[in-house]
Amino acid sequence: MRARAEHVLPFTLLLPSVAFLALLIVIPMFQALLLAFVAEKGGFTLEHFQQMFGDVNFGDAWRNTLLLLLLIVPLQLVLALAMALLVNSRFRGYGFFLYIYAIPLAISDLAAGILWLAVFTERGYLNSALQSAGVIQQPILFLSFENFPGILSAIVIAESWRATAIVLLILVAGLQLIPRDYFEAADLFGADRIRRTIHVVLPLLRPSLQSALIIRTIFAFQTFAVVFALAGRNMPVLAGEAYVWYAGNRNEHLAATYAVLLLGLTACVTVIYLRVLGLREAEVQR
């Protein structure tokens, strides 16, 4: 009787989150798949995909999304890792730094985008500061459609500011899970701070790095609100196209097709990460 109750309990505890995920993720996911693969008159079709690949903005959206991904994810990972190691060294006042670092977590991505728009726009904080410092005479148009590097940099900076904190928190939590004995043993056996980090801390942190990388890459594919706030339609991205086709062009089929493409990309990348970064079986036995 008791054994059976113990058998049922884990599933009972998992049930609410499974129901939540099913309702808000699994059902919409199937709806998107139906919308993407079923023709308006019924029956399986690839015409939505043909339409998507043929769209004028598709090439740019594809390129921009990958470009942002390749710029933002490594940058955030390195920044977050440096910050996490700093926090973990438990210097005086590290709690204050952790608090400051975590503030962007509380801000929605659209709000963050608007905040940085106020910095980078023609009469924004950055131009005012540079002008009053006498560095420039005329305001620089950072976000002009003719200034692609300017837009890109602004988006990378804003995204890094907004979303590095989540990576940081995952890594700090991961670092705190590592028993301090390992650091002490490394120190005692002759490793200085840098070699300790390379040979002991980073390998032991690998599971957390893996989670952080997966989460960040998924979100990088979905980068949208910050891009929209800073660049509007000047910089199309895949997630933005899904939004535009749904909200602007009232074409839910094409919007769903973009969403399915993102889903596929996300799944591929996750599998690759798990394969490449996963722990060897020998390290986790028992």
Place this chain on the structure above:
Amino acid sequence: MSGIGIQNATKLFGKTQALKGISIDIRDGEFMVLLGPSGCGKTTLLRCVAGLERLDGGNVRIGERDVTDLAPRHRNIAMVFQSYAVFPHMTVAGNIGFGLRMHRVPKAQVDTRVREGAELLGLSPFLERYPAQLSGGQRQRVAVARALVMDAPVLLMDEPLSNLDALLRLQARADLKRLHKEVKRTTIYVTHDQVEAMSMGDRIAVMREGSIEQIGAPMDIYDNPASQFVGGFIGSPPMNFLRGAVRDGNFAGEGFSVPMSRPRVDLQGREIVLGVRAEHITIGADGVPARVLVVEPLGSHALVTALVGKTAVKVQAPIDVGVRPDQAINLRFDEATVRWMDAGTGAAVQH
């Protein structure tokens, strides 16, 4: 090679004084055991020698060098951690050679020394395994091998056997003792297990509440405990204690009286504690009357617990002693081995 000198070491954790001015001189090649109950400061003292904790006062010398302000990696020491701290992401070979690689020893030499170290501890078949694929005893040996291949003159061990099961611990204890005989490193060994301390140590430092209660050779401490605490901590069963006072050539307490053949004028009239070990009490026809509470046959001998007055006393008797619970018996204390302690301070009274 080098000895270790600790002078007037103090350490504070917040307001609690973990080390209250400890001084020890450990000779070159000596196996020194720090023994005491949990919270006595033995591990803190070891960590201060390792450099993992900073002293608040005093200094530590290794060989001729004052290392008080040096980082652990500059102290030329090796250590076996209680948790072993064997790196899970490295193979056995990677773990054993870790310290050598960190000291930039050439690869060929690392390989040779790793093989030697593995050989010494019977780990040769497991060099390519990961720690998760090893048993607890094997992991412990990896930790020991990693420390030994360093060729550091000083070896520190923090309860290295406490995570092993009883049978394995017995084996590992003998192995460690044999290894020490072979490599002759100056060793500090922390334990709360008095049997380990007795069997392995050249000398034992018994610690209590941040101070050293007594330092000496194991049998010296066993026979002549400096205090009631030491007598009670060392030995299984612990030393028996009877509280009373010396009057007219007798030591008398609540419900008993022990005759003294040698008059001790110095003890006359003092509140005092008599300490005697279980194997120095015999059950005979005459002596101090007692009543048997429990008889425990232990194979080689029987352990008899008897009530003397209101105090329970453990007696090591022959296995065929033939007494039963509730039986009235007489106990005779071997007077040459009886120790006297001050009832107030617990400190031994010189004889």
